Amino acid sequence: MRVLGIDPGLARTGWGVVEGQGGRYRAVAFGAIATAGDFPSRLVELYRQLSELVALHSPDALSIEQVFKGPNVQSLVKLSHARAVAILAAGLKGLPVAEYTPMQIKRAVTGRGAADKSQVNVLVTHLLGLHQAPKPLDASDALAAAICHLNRASFEARLEG
Amino acid sequence: MRVLGIDPGLARTGWGVVEGQGGRYRAVAFGAIATAGDFPSRLVELYRQLSELVALHSPDALSIEQVFKGPNVQSLVKLSHARAVAILAAGLKGLPVAEYTPMQIKRAVTGRGAADKSQVNVLVTHLLGLHQAPKPLDASDALAAAICHLNRASFEARLEG
Numbered sequence: 001m002r003v004l005g006i007d008p009g010l011a012r013t014g015w016g017v018v019e020g021q022g023g024r025y026r027a028v029a030f031g032a033i034a035t036a037g038d039f040p041s042r043l044v045e046l047y048r049q050l051s052e053l054v055a056l057h058s059p060d061a062l063s064i065e066q067v068f069k070g071p072n073v074q075s076l077v078k079l080s081h082a083r084a085v086a087i088l089a090a091g092l093k094g095l096p097v098a099e100y101t102p103m104q105i106k107r108a109v110t111g112r113g114a115a116d117k118s119q120v121n122v123l124v125t126h127l128l129g130l131h132q133a134p135k136p137l138d139a140s141d142a143l144a145a146a147i148c149h150l151n152r153a154s155f156e157a158r159l160e161g
Numbered sequence: 162m163r164v165l166g167i168d169p170g171l172a173r174t175g176w177g178v179v180e181g182q183g184g185r186y187r188a189v190a191f192g193a194i195a196t197a198g199d200f201p202s203r204l205v206e207l208y209r210q211l212s213e214l215v216a217l218h219s220p221d222a223l224s225i226e227q228v229f230k231g232p233n234v235q236s237l238v239k240l241s242h243a244r245a246v247a248i249l250a251a252g253l254k255g256l257p258v259a260e261y262t263p264m265q266i267k268r269a270v271t272g273r274g275a276a277d278k279s280q281v282n283v284l285v286t287h288l289l290g291l292h293q294a295p296k297p298l299d300a301s302d303a304l305a306a307a308i309c310h311l312n313r314a315s316f317e318a319r320l321e322g
Contacts, residue, residue, distance in 0.1 A: 040248045040258035047249055067238050077228050080241030087201045087242075088208055088249060097201035 001153055002028065004059035004090065005146030006050070007138045008082040010035070010042055014138025015050070017057045018128070018146035020154060025147055027128040028057060030139045043085050050089035062090035062097045063149035065105055065141075098149045105141075108148035120144050162314055163189065165220035165251065166307030167211070168299045169243040171196070171203055175299025176211070178218045179289070179307035181315060186308055188289040189218060191300045204246050211250035223251035223258045224310035226266055226302075259310045266302075269309035281305050 007014035016030035033049045035042035064086055070076030087097050103113030109123045121140040125133045127147060134140040168175035177191035194210045196203035225247055231237030248258050264274035270284045282301040286294045288308060295301040 039260065040252050043245055043248050044252040047253065069234060073230060073237065076234065076237060077241045080238045081245035081248075084204055084242035084245035085249060087204050088246060091201050091205040092208065099200070 001150060002059045003061050003063050003146040003149045004054065004057065005063045005142040005144065006086045007065065007141035007145065008079060008086050009138065010078040010082045012136065012138050013046060013082055014136065014142035015053060016139055016143035016146050017059055018143060018150060020150040023154065025128055025150060027130060027143060030134050030143055032136050032138050043081055046082060047085045047089055050086055054089055054093050059095065061149060062095050063145040064097065064099055065145055066099050066101050100145065100148050105144050105148045108151050109144045117141060162311060163220045164222050164224050164307040164310045165215065165218065166224045166303040166305065167247045168226065168302035168306065169240060169247050170299065171239040171243045173299050174207060174243055175297065175303035176214060177300055177304030177307050178220055179304055179311060181311040184315065186289055186311060188291060188304060191295050191304055193297050193299050204242055207243060208246045208250055211247055215250055215254050220256065222310060223256050224306040225258065225260055226306055227260050227262050261306065261309050266305050266309045269312050270305045278302060
């Protein structure tokens with residue numbers, strides 16, 4: 001199973017594709033998308049780049065964090081717009097979209113729900129056996145979202161098996 | 162010039178197409194889109210229905226209200242997602258997207274920025290010479306957004322002319 005994790009943002013959206021192979025996880029690719037221009041143009045550009053990633057890596061699902069709060073109203077509004085773009089980029093291609101709380105995603109990689117971005121980065125590097133820590137931190141957050149979904153899928157497969 | 166106005170919402174998105182002909186405005190069509198299902202499915206369904214409207218009515222631009230606040234964080238998050246879907250449905254087809262504050266839109270149809278939805282409904286009915294008031298109120302808010310953009314376009318045309 002191959003999962004595209006997304007850490008959405010208008011200025012920068014982190015993404016990471018992780019493949020689960022017999023209980024081990026492998027990073028297929030990861031990175032971050034930056035957009036420029038006016039607000040509508042940025043959303044369109046983000047959509048196009050995410051659509052290309054979906055076409056290129058053929059994930060089986062999208063995994064994305066739920067949104068509950070932001071540093072302020074305008075940040076929350078922008079984040080929500082970017083998040084909707086990511087959901088559409090996957091949903092319009094028929095991919096199932098899995099949503100997790102920030103705490104579920106952090107717990108999936110660090111074992112606890114209160115970890116910060118740099119701790120997530122260290123643990124994601126370890127879990128995926130990467131030689132270098134993913135940069136920027138948005139990319140490791142996206143990889144963590146993908147790992148979280150693979151954990152649940154693997155758990156559900158064991159329940160059924 | 163033909164403008165698609167949108168009043169976005171996850172539960173219900175109002176829409177209205179208005180054509181400006183020599184300083185007079187005509188309502189081409191209006192209505193509201195309701196969606197059901199889980200959150201990602203609703204966004205996908207809203208996108209598909211809005212895309213069909215764009216294809217059917219061939220507007221020259223999208224006019225949409227900016228978002229500044231909501232009754233609570235979760236409403237604001239949902240509204241922002243629906244709004245991003247509307248921007249993409251127009252933007253991906255190459256339509257320019259015009260954003261206005263709620264005050265600018267209310268002032269365009271009622272002459273003042275503090276009008277409520279029912280006052281907007283009455284004035285939109287009058288301005289468009291409709292025999293019946295548009296229902297639901299989301300549709301008249303969407304028509305008001307379209308009128309607001311036509312007002313500005315007409316003003317800019319006079320400045321240039």
